[in-house]
Amino acid sequence: MPSRLTDREAEYLKVIFNLLSKKDAVGSLEVASAMGVSCATASETLKKLYEKGMLRREPWRGVSLSERGIMEVNRILRNHRVFETYAYEVLSISLEDACECANRVELYLPEKIVDSMCRLLGHPKRCPHKNSIPEGSSCCLEK
Amino acid sequence: MPSRLTDREAEYLKVIFNLLSKKDAVGSLEVASAMGVSCATASETLKKLYEKGMLRREPWRGVSLSERGIMEVNRILRNHRVFETYAYEVLSISLEDACECANRVELYLPEKIVDSMCRLLGHPKRCPHKNSIPEGSSCCLEK
């Protein structure tokens, strides 16, 4: 039933997460302008994300992330930041390039890869930008 | 004008490449069955890939890869095999998992990442399956 997120929906989720850092609910209009899309499109997508269990929603009010939404964003952010850190620290990619590379793959990286990179890095708490890296599931810590 | 390949088109290209290892031209029917799709769909997609400059085509005969098609498949294969080798050798992922992980990311890996992994591995000629790894552009070899 949950039916997986599309890539585009994952984008929306990331943007919503960022907007939420400054307030505790965001409206369609804000999402629309952050995504460069009409308000109607944003509204529809928010509904879909809600139906997929990613958002908490008070119609006419605004949305925030549900438990599952938070997990999903954390997964993406973790993928991004671990990969970026690894690319920068181990693969000697410039920070700027590492970040851009991370953007390209963050939605597709298997957990096994990310956990392994995380382990080799010694389970860092922050990426080179000093943003915090969400923890992985327990198996990341297992030897 | 060339207009980038869709993910699905890249899949077709890989399949075509594999079919070509046994013969020197493949027909719609073969591609269709390898992709699990109707013959009409395969035929259409072959036409699109041809229009995008990826295939050589003699209508009613069959297709083979064009120069650009070969480059594209090589890029994907290189991404796959370098990543897989790196995951296996450095990230300690089982060979089977490494291969599966490579399948998930092979279309999205930036060249910089792959070249860096390739360098750290000492520019291996073959992946753990003993398949040959296509060479990268010259800059892979530069220190």
Next chain:
DNA sequence: CCCTGAAATTAGGTTCAACCTAATTTAGGT
């Protein structure tokens, strides 16, 4: 040499994601 059958292509259509513009609805402040 034609004729037929298998393979290829074209015609015409569906579904779904992601957009849009133009209504329409609604909640909140004056």
Next chain:
DNA sequence: ACCTAAATTAGGTTGAACCTAATTTCAGGG
């Protein structure tokens, strides 16, 4: 109570990736 800005719904469009049902083409057997 009213007005307006924000949110939603209605009704479309486009493009990717499929499909089934014609139709076309070529190559080999009679």
